[in-house]
Amino acid sequence: MSTTLEKAIRERREEIVSLWRGKVFDRLSDKISPGTPIGDAFVEGMAMILDGFASGDGSLRREGVTTVARILAVHPFRPSHALSMFVDLKTVLLETVPGGEEGAECVRRIDETTLEAFDSFMEHRETIYRLKVEESQKRMHMQLRGKRS
């Protein structure tokens, strides 16, 4: 991402976080509430994503994506509903950062992040199903364990 864009995001970070947060919680607030441990962790993840954008730190951005996707995946949201938070981010960023080439780069990066978030969301959904299966398997294994002696 270009230096100008990164600088613009850094300078207006608080405003962007606040606007993005407002839009996201408007949409998800019946399941995730601000001011609760889960809400706070969610906001932490959002901030990591934005800071990852601002600093160009891909690993920080991915950590943020994992944090929010993990929370979203335990709630009964459709993937499209859950990931609409990145559409919100696009709206907020395009309103607050310079346009032109910077804007196009910004859109490209958000789209990339959205796809990463989709992968992460689905991986976490799969993890839940795997945990269910493994609990059953483990119980069966322990029942059979005594038979070996």
Add this chain to the structure above:
Amino acid sequence: MSKYLPKQSELVKEFEEKPGVLKGDYAKSEWWETPLEFREGNFCFPAKPEVLEELGFPNPRKWAPTDDDWKLPDGWQKTVMDGMKERLKKYRSLKLYLDSCMRCGACADKCHYFLGTGDPKNMPVLRAELVRSVYRNDFPLVEKILKGFSGSRKLTPEVLKEWHMYFYQCTECRRCSVFCPLGIDTAEITIMVREILQLVGLNNNWTLAPVANCNRTGNHLGIEPHTFVQNIESLVDDIEDLTGVTVNPTFNRKGAEILFITPSGDVFGDPGVYTMMGYLLLFHHIGLDYTISTYASEGGNFGLFTSNDMMKKLNAKMYHEARRLGVKWILGGECGHMWRVVHQYMNTMNGPADFLEEPVSPVTGTKFTNAKATKMVHIAEFTADLIHNQKLRLDPRRNDHLRTTFHDSCNVARGMGMFEEPRYVLNKVCNSFHEMAENTIREQTFCCGSGSGINAEEYMEMRMKGGFPRADAVRRVKEKHKVDSLVTICAIDRATLPPLMRYWTPGVSVYGLHELVGNALVMEGEKKRTEDLREEPMAGFEDGDDDEE
């Protein structure tokens, strides 16, 4: 006056702008107008008809919470109201808790299920209100007269569905009661409502199948005595392979000094079995004269989550076996709800156990005066006393491959006030221990999210939500101190925390306290130890390293 007092304008602003508890389309509604939605992942499967038939419980049938018709029995309203009336008369605590709440909301944000789901009906005050609103409609005289003004409502199938949903999202952990200025124990309300729901066949298979098994064979899995023995013998073999020491547990031996009872999860559950190996090593180390019963082969008691009568019946085997075997007292393993039943109910339910003696440690001579009534001692107290009196040869370096934190189990911490003993033991058997945040431990501990009989696979999404506050506290201590091991003294925790950690805090494994004791014990005649009880390499004890101090 404090300079930190908020200004009136700030309070008005907060009141007007802060989102209400009811969200989205229901922001302007009354709380009881929010609809219910049963869907995959937010309910436990109901008990199978054959389970109910075996127990003689009412209304056995096939049904699911997602069905429109729950096939309630004829006259179900009368059954429920009579059940409530009977319990209000029988248990004064229920009446007191229903009458005395002043809706202050101090409990609201203390419930891990409310924090995890954001669902207002999971606030303890509102969860209890689900019942109070019906109670007010029919019972207290003044409020009967003031019907319509007192927030009362009639008992309908929808209300019953609400009870079924939300009283199985309470894990009876009692965290809310710590913060209630009146000491209202919402867990007691949950216990009673679940009992009333059983009267019309609304239940949970994950609770009732173990109850039926326990009723039949003495343990939750329905394991027959010979298989129970086989499993422990397989652990004896594992101990011999790892340490070169042959331990010799005995079963149903009359005349032993002590009867040892632990949850069957320690005999059949991974990672509980490693805790069992720890017990076996400890008892061998001190030459304890003990026996294990294959009939009282379960410390846990899912009767607590079913009905008081069932809890009493399942608990009775402990004293029966102690009498039959002629032991002096009972030693209990690591468990949560087992200790709630033992500590708070056993003596008055099935006691007095005047055929037993006041427990005295045969090794240190310490008299456990706190167990004078029940005649049953918690293993953490027993081991702490052994360590305090320098009766154990321990090498805490053998746990140097683990960086630990400690999860207080709700029932042991809040139910019996045991905070220090497990920490004392843990600090003596390992070199790296870090506490989680103050408001998440000891009496303020957060539940694992799956206690009280809702540890079902099909309930995984809800369990992950309810367990989030605990997992988040672990994440923070992990980030700060590189903790990788969560130690606990509860069999349910050992079953529920591994998936919780794997989902929210990958990289943290779950251990029983006595597993770490077993790792650290220097046994007489042992071979060179290089692996812990899980056959994981011990740091600094690899082949070729010197393991002697």
